[in-house]
Amino acid sequence: MTLVTERGRPARRAPGGDRPRRGPDHGAWFLVLPALIPILVLSVGPLLYGILLAFTDAQSGRTEPTQWVGTLNFQDLLHDTLFWESFRIGLLWAAGVTVPQFLLALGLALLLNQNLRMRWLARALAIIPWAMPEVVVGIMWRLVYNPDAGILNETLRDLGLGDGRDWLSGLATALPAVIVVGVWAGMPQTTVALLAGLQNTPRELHEAAAVDGAGAWRRFRTVTWPALRPVALAITALNLIWNFNSFALVYVLTNGGPGGRTRLPMLFAYEEAFRYGQFGYAAAMGCVMVAVISIVLAVFLAGRLKGGLKGVLKGGDEA
Amino acid sequence: MRTSTPARVGQYAALLAYLVFLAFPFLWLISTAFKPPQELGSLHPTWIPQNPTLDNFRQAFDEQPLLRAALNSLLAALGAAVIAVLIATPMAYVMARHRGRLARAATGWVVVSQAFPFVLLIIPLFLVLKNLRLINSVPGLVMVYVVWSLPFALWMLAGYVRAVPAELEEAAAVDGAGRLRTLVSVTAPLLAPGIVATALFAFITAWNEFFFALVLLKTPEKQTLPVILTHFIGAEGVADLGPLAAAAFLATLPSLVVFALIQRRITGGMLAGAVKS
Numbered sequence: 001m002t003l004v005t006e007r008g009r010p011a012r013r014a015p016g017g018d019r020p021r022r023g024p025d026h027g028a029w030f031l032v033l034p035a036l037i038p039i040l041v042l043s044v045g046p047l048l049y050g051i052l053l054a055f056t057d058a059q060s061g062r063t064e065p066t067q068w069v070g071t072l073n074f075q076d077l078l079h080d081t082l083f084w085e086s087f088r089i090g091l092l093w094a095a096g097v098t099v100p101q102f103l104l105a106l107g108l109a110l111l112l113n114q115n116l117r118m119r120w121l122a123r124a125l126a127i128i129p130w131a132m133p134e135v136v137v138g139i140m141w142r143l144v145y146n147p148d149a150g151i152l153n154e155t156l157r158d159l160g161l162g163d164g165r166d167w168l169s170g171l172a173t174a175l176p177a178v179i180v181v182g183v184w185a186g187m188p189q190t191t192v193a194l195l196a197g198l199q200n201t202p203r204e205l206h207e208a209a210a211v212d213g214a215g216a217w218r219r220f221r222t223v224t225w226p227a228l229r230p231v232a233l234a235i236t237a238l239n240l241i242w243n244f245n246s247f248a249l250v251y252v253l254t255n256g257g258p259g260g261r262t263r264l265p266m267l268f269a270y271e272e273a274f275r276y277g278q279f280g281y282a283a284a285m286g287c288v289m290v291a292v293i294s295i296v297l298a299v300f301l302a303g304r305l306k307g308g309l310k311g312v313l314k315g316g317d318e319a
Numbered sequence: 320m321r322t323s324t325p326a327r328v329g330q331y332a333a334l335l336a337y338l339v340f341l342a343f344p345f346l347w348l349i350s351t352a353f354k355p356p357q358e359l360g361s362l363h364p365t366w367i368p369q370n371p372t373l374d375n376f377r378q379a380f381d382e383q384p385l386l387r388a389a390l391n392s393l394l395a396a397l398g399a400a401v402i403a404v405l406i407a408t409p410m411a412y413v414m415a416r417h418r419g420r421l422a423r424a425a426t427g428w429v430v431v432s433q434a435f436p437f438v439l440l441i442i443p444l445f446l447v448l449k450n451l452r453l454i455n456s457v458p459g460l461v462m463v464y465v466v467w468s469l470p471f472a473l474w475m476l477a478g479y480v481r482a483v484p485a486e487l488e489e490a491a492a493v494d495g496a497g498r499l500r501t502l503v504s505v506t507a508p509l510l511a512p513g514i515v516a517t518a519l520f521a522f523i524t525a526w527n528e529f530f531f532a533l534v535l536l537k538t539p540e541k542q543t544l545p546v547i548l549t550h551f552i553g554a555e556g557v558a559d560l561g562p563l564a565a566a567a568f569l570a571t572l573p574s575l576v577v578f579a580l581i582q583r584r585i586t587g588g589m590l591a592g593a594v595k596s
Contacts, residue, residue, distance in 0.1 A: 028417060031409035032425075035469060038406065039428070042466040046443035047435065053442060104337075111334050118334055124579075125341040131578035132571050133527035135545040139552070139567040140348040149364050149560060151347045157363075184344065216326075238433060245436045248529040252549060266530075269438040274534055279442050286439030293434050 053283040060277035073284035083285065085260065086268040087292075092175065093264060094244040097182035102236055104183065105190035110224075112191070113198045130188040138252025141181045142168065168254050174261045178253050185249060186242075190235055197231030198224065237300035241293050265289055351564035352376070359560050375561035376569070379551075382562055384539055385569070388547040394457050395532075395543055396525035399464035403472045404518045406465070408510070411476030412502070416485065429470040441534050448535065455537040463531050468521040475520065479513025480506070519581045523574045544570045 054073055058066045077083055108126070112119055129137065144152050145167045153164025167177040201224050209219045247266040250256065256263035256271075265285065273282035346366070351359065353371040358364070379385060414422045444463060445454070453459030483506055491501040529545040536542045539550070548570060551563040 028413045028421065031413050032421065034406035035410035035473070038462075038466050039469060042444070042462060043432065043440070043469075044428075046440055046447065049443035049447075050439040058446075107333065108337050111330060111337070114330060116330060116334055118331070118338065122334060122338055122341070125338060127578055127582050128341065128345050128575065131523065131574045131582075133529065133545050133548075133574065135527075135529050135548050136348075136567045136571050137344075139548060139563060140344045142552075143351050143560060143564055144344050144347050146560065148362055149351075149359050151343070151364060151366070154364050184340070187341075241434045245434075247437075248545070251529075251533075252552070266436060266438055269436075270530075270534075273438065273442050274445075279446070282438060283442050286436050286442070289436040290439060293436070297434060 050283050051287060053280055054287045056280045058279040058283070060274075060279060062277075066280075069280070073281050074288075076281065077284055077288060082260070083265075083268060086263045086265050087288075089175065089261070089263060090244050090265040093179060093182065093246075093250075093262075094240050096175070096179040097186065097243045098236060098239040100179075101183045101186050101190055101239065102232070105187050105194055106232075108187070108191045109194035109198055112195055126188040126191055128188075129185050132185075134185065134248035135252050137181065137185050138249050141184075142253060145177060169258045171258055171261055174254055174258055178250050178262050181249060181253060182243060182246070186239060190239060193231055193235040194228065197228040200231070201227040233300055237296060240296055244289070244293065244296075348564055348568055351560060352568045354561060356561060375565035378559075379562035379566040379569075382559070383547050383550055383566065385544070385547065385566060387540055388542055388544045389570075391457055391536075391541060392526055392543040392545075395460050395464060396522045398458070398461035399468055399525040400518045400522040402461065402465045403468045403521045404476075404514055407469055407472040407476055407517070408514060409502075411473045412480050412506070414473060415477040415480035425473065429474050432470045437530055441531065445534060454535055455541050457541065460532060460535050460543075463535065464521075464525045464528065467528075467531070468524055471524075472517050472521055475517045476510075476513060479510055479517070482513075483509045516581045519577050523577050526574055 055068060055070060056066050057069045057072075108122070112122060132140075144150050147153060147164065147166040150164075152167070156162055156164050165173065167173045170177075205223050206219060209223050214222065244264075245266055246264065247270065250262050250264055251267060251270075254262045256267045269282045269285040269289075272278045272285065350366055350368060352375055353373075354368045355370050355372045355374060358369060410425065414425050448454050448459045448462075451459070453462070487505055487509070488501050491505045492498075496504070527545065528543075532543045532546050533549075536546060539547065548563075548566055551559060551566060
């Protein structure tokens with residue numbers, strides 16, 4: 001790569017280079033171009049354009065030309081209590097999903113790392129939420145939560161735990177109910193990432209610690225956790241960000257209701273942009289979200305998630 | 320290492336609890352899909368349908384253009400998977416084999432692109448595609464899906480390239496093969512399984528995608544399955560439960576099958592990545 005970026009100079013050997021590369025390598029650029037062009041045109045370009053839009057009064061279906069309005073959108077956002085409420089809900093949701101999900105996934109990963117009989121079944125089942133379209137996950141849980149014909153209320157009735165209720169449309173229960181779905185939907189990916197991290201733990205160390213008489217908790221704290229930490233930090237950072245940005249699940253479950261109690265920032269921005277046509281204002285919301293996400297990333301980068309990211313990036317995801 | 324009996328019992332109890340938590344919504348979906356209306360209206364629903372029926376499936380196809388939607392989904396997902404892998408493979412090769420600014424920038428972009436809220440991307444994309452008259456068209460959606468699936472395609476593929484020993488390529492070079500020749504005849508065959516796995520993963524993510532499809536596709540005859548599924552839920556949130564469950568169940572099957580085929584490779588790739596770090 002030095003060959004590409006420092007074309008004028010004689011080829012330098014790779015650091016610690018055991019073998020010299022061939023002469024100036026313009027080929028690399030040709031290999032990169034087919035992907036680079038669409039990335040620049042359809043990803044980087046639109047992102048910059050999106051940031052510009054945040055400083056305009058762009059609207060859909062308007063005849064007058066779009067005007068530059070400076071920071072007006074951001075000033076409006078500052079006083080938009082509905083937006084900050086949705087922001088607060090977004091943070092609650094992101095933390096509310098990520099933390100229990102991490103603990104549950106850690107438990108499951110530790111179990112799956114043991115030599116247990118039903119391990120294969122758990123692995124097979126863990127695939128289901130991962131492979132399902134988010135829309136279907138949302139529909140499925142609507143069927144579970146259904147006040148009359150749903151299995152949750154029926155089970156509660158059978159157990160004598162009250163007469164059940166309409167979980168998704170109750171002001172107090174809606175957010176916890178969607179959080180449970182979020183935990184369910186994202187658990188497999190977190191479990192697999194943590195399982196990958198567990199394979200990092202040197203087995204000999206574990207056994208040596210056991211021989212020295214260290215109990216399970218002590219072994220976890222002194223041997224397992226230090227090896228798992230980079231992966232755990234990375235998956236937690238990504239989960240926080242992915243959850244904060246999530247859309248489809250809650251759109252299908254409650255569409256932001258009741259009374260905005262589950263209106264995540266993405267749902268809010270979507271409505272603003274594609275229902276009310278306020279492109280500039282919605283873009284400004286996107287910018288604020290990016291700022292918050294950058295802070296989360298910076299905090300975790302400081303916690304050295306870099307190494308762990310390698311093991312975690314799925315990729316994909318699920319938006 | 321030995322584990323005491325009470326600990327073992329606890330482990331199995333915990334595992335069982337996890338299995339129930341993971342399985343029960345899915346089993347309920349299947350059960351609902353096969354129930355006749357009178358059982359769906361019952362105040363005391365049962366796990367097993369008393370009079371299983373296929374009526375819900377028939378009704379689902381009658382109510383919404385499911386076949387058309389499945390075809391749209393298939394076209395969008397296939398197009399995205401094939402194009403993404405074709406253009407990502409050469410770049411992933413550079414990312415894996417070279418060290419320098421370009422490779423680092425690409426890796427940085429892969430990481431950063433995971434963090435972006437799509438709303439900031441979709442508004443300008445919507446405007447651009449509208450000017451190109453590509454709104455409400457599957458090709459327009461494919462363009463978006465290609466770029467959207469590039470980060471993880473690059474990531475997975477770069478991992479697979481690293482697994483191919485560089486010595487093999489150098490041996491070919493010594494034998495006088497040019498760079499392109501080496502790539503095509505030495506590296507590509509060894510990469511083939513990884514390329515297939517990446518393409519299948521890109522296929523599933525596009526098949527399952529909802530947000531971009533919701534924004535970009537306006538009319539039912541152009542919409543993909545996830546968007547059509549939401550039409551079963553009425554404006555007031557009232558849903559015809561049976562057909563809804565039947566359609567949702569059908570929409571999941573392709574991704575479940577494909578995922579079952581490649582999950583070992585995905586988890587395997589992640590394991591390799593974690594061990595190396």
